[in-house]
Amino acid sequence: MAKTQLSFNLNGQDVDVLVEPRELLIHVLREQLMQTGAHIGCETSHCGACTVDINGQSVKSCTFLAVQAQGAEVMTVEGLASGGELHPLQAAFMEEHGLQCGFCTPGMLMRGYRFLQENPNPSEDDIRQGMAGNLCRCTGYQNIIKSIQKAAADINAADNA
Amino acid sequence: MTVAPSYRHFFTYSVNSMQVTLNKIVPLDDTVEKAWKILKDIEQVAGCMPGAEITEVIDENNYKGSVKVKIGPMNVAFKGEINVLDIDSDAHQIHLIAKGQDSKGTSSASMDLTARVRTNESGASELTGDAAVTVNGKLANFGGRMMTQVADQILGQFADNFSQKLASSSTDSGSEEPVASKPVEEINGLKFAWNAIIGVIKSFFQSRK
């Protein structure tokens, strides 16, 4: 099948790749663009390990054709830290032991990143509902919730400073 | 007191089998004898099965056939055999087993069918069908549990085609020639049926376009 020229912005940089229309975004990110942070966990859009941010929305990139990202702003976990500084959410995951094997973590962070913009002052229940598309087998979620709460507090404190 | 009956009902076999049994009764507009003429002729019967075709006659009781359906994005092609176990001309009853695998070898299906034409209490003729349909493989993994609905719809279409064929044979006044066996082209019912399979497979996942 003929390949298509695909251009989009990945973590602030314009990228051009040749893809087959059937190629899934997750594969293009991981195998062509070597951004292996997003992972493949279930392939049926249940686990959220492949979550990336597309045009300001959380998307499961295992169920999204790469060609659909034409012209889009795509952000992956690799783009979360900026200027050599961890994003508060990354720091909070470390601080609150919000990860163990690390496989779900990039998806959790990317969903958490967007979720905190949708809801900067979430309750525990808000977090449980807002993060419900991401599975973790290791943590029992409790420390992820704490991490997100801490990140929310840190971000709000920084905004108010 | 243990409420749980036996473990068998609880796990390992939450659904006993991909086998579903169906019973159909279809009123016919013509005599039992005329209907029996069609029913005992496997090639004609196969012709009533939507999308089905006899591809080879091995002997009078064994046939090779295929079912090909193309619906929307989905191609399904089953190839298999029909074994006629019994033709009872007195009871106007035929018993056959049809089984096959899809061309990719990822699913198989079989149907044990007993079909009969008879005169009911009110004197009208009718076609009765009792079928046990079993599905294995990928279709069973992903959509087997909707087989009742699917098989029911296929058999319904079969019955419609059968009565149509009977009607058209009846209008062929005086002709002793059997109606030529050819695949039924009207496959709306089948489309519906196969859509149901596809749909179940889809519904296996979050069905959110």
Add this chain to the structure above:
Amino acid sequence: MIPPSFQYHAPSSVDDAISILTQYGDEAKILAGGHSLLPMMKLRFAEPEHLVDINNIDSLKGIREENGMIVIGAMTSESALIASALLQEKCPLLPEAAKLIADPQVRNRGTIGGDIAHGDPGNDHPALMLALDARFTLVGPNGSREVEASDFFLGTFYTALEADEIMTEIRIAPQAANTGASYHKLKRKTGDFATAAAAVVIEMSGDTCQSARISLTNLAATAFRATEAEAVLVGQTISDELIKQAAAKVMEACDPAEDLRGDAEYKTHMGGEMTRRAIKDAIKRAGGN
């Protein structure tokens, strides 16, 4: 889990999309949110030669009020339904129910039109559309037509939408005064289809039910309205006993398929239970007791 090859089309107008559909017929398949079609393609159950991605057709998105009706573009996402102030004010049932669909990421992609047009009895919008008495605009090569929700769902994955047609808009009347609506959905976990779900819209006058619409998800070959259950309520003073009777009528109408969520008996009972809860909520919201 790799989809087969296909040709990709991304029209930017409905007309273009229809001409592609017309050109390729059965070989073409519409890609909306993709959360049904892509997994099915990965399993190689669906192998369309042409995929028509209608995500770039802006006219299919958005929620507005027009001539006293709420008009929702078919490609409006579940997330957009949830976020819509207009819907929250004038059709609160939809955003409330949309929150119960799938998960946040999937709701960003999943669309109301895709959910309806798929005709899956497990999808939530069909029952909601029946309860809301919605009308659908379908556009094809010969122009557009309107179909009522009650005429649309013909069977499992079988709807009034033709292969060369696209659903463009959904029209719903704003919720009337003294009316309450509720959707109760039982599911095994986040992201699952309903084991059973009931949508109820009720108009009250004091303690008396003026009108009622009750519809069910995943309890038969298609979403359906339980008209006999509605009839139990209409014109009557609502009581727990009456609600129970209505739920019993719903159970009589259920014909669910057995699966890992439960057997037919369980699902039928859950149909009754979800109905009971939704009626109570709807009445409360309508200002009844």
Add this chain to the structure above:
Amino acid sequence: MSAAEDTLERQDQLQGIGCSRKRKEDPRFIQGKGNYVDDVKLPGMLCGAIVRSPFAHAKIVSINKEKALALPGVHAVITADDLKPLGLHWMPTLAGDTQAVLADEKVAFQQQEVAMVVADDRYIAADGAELVEVEYEVLPALVDPHKAMDDDAPIIRDDLVGKDEAGQGKRTHNNHIFTWDVGDKDATDRAFDNAEVTVREEILNPRVHPSPLETCGCVASFDKINGALTVYITSQAPHIVRTVITLLSGIAESKVRVISPDIGGGFGNKVGVYPGYVVAIVSSIVLGRPVKWIESRIDNISTTAFARDYHGIGELAADKNGVIKALRFSALADHGAFNAHAQPTKWPAGLFSICTGSYDIPVAYARVDGVYTNKAPGGVAYRCSFRVTEAVYLIERMIDVLAQKLDIDKAEIRRRNFIKAEQFPYQSALGWEYDSGNYLPALEKVLEACDYEGLRKEQAEKRAKGELMGIGLCTFTEIVGAGPSKACDVLGVGMFDSCEIRVHPTGSAIARMGTITQGQGHQTTYAQIIASELGLSSDDIQIEEGDTDTAPYGLGTYGSRSTPVGGAATAMAARTIRAKAQKIAAHLLEVSPDDVEWDVDRFQVKGNPDAVKTMKEVAWAAYNNVPEGMEMGLETVNYYDPPNFTYPFGIYLCVVDIDRHTGETSIRRFYALDDCGNRINPMIIEGQIHGGLNEAFAVAMGQLISFDEDGNLQGNSLMDYFIPTFVETPHWETDYTVTPSPHHPLGAKGVAESPHVGGIPCFSNAVIDAFAHKGVTHVNMPHTAFNVWKTIHQLGLDN
């Protein structure tokens, strides 16, 4: 600053044992820089896709590769016939059986591996797999283990016909694998005959799957020039994999390098050697190019490593006061089509004989019969030590059944039967020597924390109103840390583990272990052990695992054995280094080694606090100024063969509210007190407990691998297979007591599996307790809304 303050400050700076040190693994994971197997991309790498059987039991009539081979980009299609000349179409299992690598003439479970297509990339490989045409002749499938030994049962393993042995002792039927029994049967039978009270119940652990978020996979790369093989693999036991590869391929073990990079969770799923690995390796050898094979989620759930599938009957004999006199158990173990369960080789039922639990039971007898069925092979320890979940489920369910029969409170009956603190070390009726425990105070602590009496009162009030509330208790003892090599081996290799430590001249260190982390935080905790033992800052200690070329041989990480065995090896290695350092320090201080003493991070001349040499100073001296006759350097390797297992315990309490209309169970409260001996990193321990509880919740409330009667697998994706999300998962409360292990160098025991093992019966006990007033003593897992509703409906409680 006082001397005491100074000591404390120096201790704090080390970040050693007992502190909640932040994890060293995290920076790479939170920045997307983890390195998992599927992240490995080698030059010229090809991808493999497996063609699988759609049928549970069928003869293979023919395999036609031509269309697949004709597809551009396909390099090879490998079938059993291709492996035969290499003798690789069958492989040994850890349990002494053999398993088809690719189906040889027949398939014996649905999704069995039939062929592998190797192609340029995963897209072409998937297309190629679709084009391989396999013709099957379907055979009757055997799914129900209870029918496995019927006279007319279909024969699963034609290759074993006529053989009265399949690797684990005598067998009596074509589908029989082994009989394992333990205990004094006659004495047990007598105790039952003479008992005042007996109870009997079905004890069923359904087939489930560990489903770590990362599936299994590997990248095999064979270097034709050097005859060397490198395999990146999702393995919890890379050294065992290396040995197996050598045994299979004949390549010298010194030329096989197995690397377990970052592992996305294991939970027992990644212990075994799977056909996909073997075929990828063979493909790489044959094609001379690296070959990657990664499972799909459906493949993972369908084929690699189910757990449980134990179908048993439990019995207790007791006196009228509820004091247990005997335990009896028998079970059918469904091992699927090949006996590939991952247990120490000589233990067909793993460590099931821990089933007398926390109770002083004088006599017991247990028997397990393994059978073949047309299901996927496996039988792994899903976040537990070998068959310990099954054992704990038995005793913790049965003691509740007994309590109900005698109308004794469920906490009280445990008090009456606990092994007393003074009885340790305790010899169990089935042969174990429990190292330490102190159950009663822990129970009382939990009962008080949760206001157990208040809960029972509330329950009585709710029952009067027709509401369903259940209180579950589980007071379990685990057995972890396999294991003493005299008792445990894998393929003949003793189950020791290892640690190598090198202290560099400037006082930092690197340590390598035979274990492998899959999220447990080894890089963090092992460094804490070394920090405390050697007085070097944790931050200056690098921990490496998973590369068999650099790490000392070890048996890997599963069965909560890292801390009990690997942690002990680490402490012992550090102590060897410290002993040498002491001599060097004495030499530098010009005193006898006996005259110096250890003080946090330094040696000090006894009675002279100013005469000190820090470990850093000693490290420098180790490379230039050692005592006469001493070797230079400061490094060692320790292979630790534990004298015993460790026996962590826990007291769990769960409160549930059940919706009597829908059958939905909501977990109101879950309180977990764990005693894992001395605690190395409390933060990580708590995280492990949260995770283990969540997996217990999943198993008890929803997980199930089910089949229809033809062996068709149902629900093998994450649509149906239950992995709880944020929404379903309850809130966890944790607590602890500390009863050190007397034989472990650090007094530690291992913890990660306790919450899974103890959590499952706790959930079940809570759900069943909700119906206890209606005379219900047992319902089977999983407690889905549907299953719970069936109980409700049967009892008429939904009206």
